[in-house]
Amino acid sequence: MATKKMAIIATKGALDMAYPPLILASTAAALGWEVQIFFTFYGLALLRKDLSGIAISPLANPAMPMPVPMPVIVSVLPGMEAMATMMMKAKMKKKGVASLEELRDLCQEAEVKFVACQMTVDLFEFDKKDFVDGIEFGGAATFMKFAGETDVCLFI
Amino acid sequence: MNFDKEYDASGLACPLPIVKTKKALNDMTSGQVLKVVSTDPGSVCDMEAFAEQTGNALLESGSENSKFVFFLKKA
Numbered sequence: 001m002a003t004k005k006m007a008i009i010a011t012k013g014a015l016d017m018a019y020p021p022l023i024l025a026s027t028a029a030a031l032g033w034e035v036q037i038f039f040t041f042y043g044l045a046l047l048r049k050d051l052s053g054i055a056i057s058p059l060a061n062p063a064m065p066m067p068v069p070m071p072v073i074v075s076v077l078p079g080m081e082a083m084a085t086m087m088m089k090a091k092m093k094k095k096g097v098a099s100l101e102e103l104r105d106l107c108q109e110a111e112v113k114f115v116a117c118q119m120t121v122d123l124f125e126f127d128k129k130d131f132v133d134g135i136e137f138g139g140a141a142t143f144m145k146f147a148g149e150t151d152v153c154l155f156i
Numbered sequence: 157m158n159f160d161k162e163y164d165a166s167g168l169a170c171p172l173p174i175v176k177t178k179k180a181l182n183d184m185t186s187g188q189v190l191k192v193v194s195t196d197p198g199s200v201c202d203m204e205a206f207a208e209q210t211g212n213a214l215l216e217s218g219s220e221n222s223k224f225v226f227f228l229k230k231a
Contacts, residue, residue: 009177026175027170027175029175030175030177030210031205031206097169098171106179110178
């Protein structure tokens with residue numbers, strides 16, 4: 001059986017959307033697949049050495065399960081985003097869900113290739129020193145080359 | 157069943173049982189048996205898929221003390 005390949009484009013940087021690319025990539029790598037993740041736009045946040053800033057907002061997330069029903073007007077109050085983030089992280093820890101750092105380390109250990117979108121880095125004037133080691137920088141064409149050979153290609 | 161190594165994934169959620177099982181198998185030699193304990197109900201199907209995809213045989217899949225127990229033989 002030829003090695004399966006998967007490419008993921010990670011475009012989101014909120015706490016809920018940070019998980020899917022890392023979980024899928026680490027699992028596929030554990031199954032012996034060749035995996036690449038192309039991080040672009042807000043997805044670049046997942047490549048920062050310091051992931052503590054990754055948050056989730058209750059605002060405009062009508063599908064978010066809440067312990068009590070929350071009117072939208074409450075979601076905009078100062079501190080609500082921090083509270084939602086803290087509660088979500090606490091729940092994840094309680095339920096044994098891996099932290100983003102751990103999942104990312106598992107990915108890199110399993111040789112999942114991380115490619116950072118050079119254009120987005122330039123656009124937001126990010127400093128490469130803020131990103132983890134072992135990543136490559138490339139553009140859409142770099143991604144397309146690998147994406148064209150994959151069995152599974154996901155846009156997250 | 158005899159086993160050469162045990163990995164306890166109790167309390168861990170997807171994808172950790174599978175990803176850590178792969179890591180545990182990396183350090184083993186061909187033919188050795190790994191026992192994995194998990195509390196994640198999803199890991200039952202995941203272990204079957206893992207065995208099928210990687211060629212590491214799933215010798216047994218059952219439960220012990222209300223936890224899920226798997227025996228995998230390294231390919």
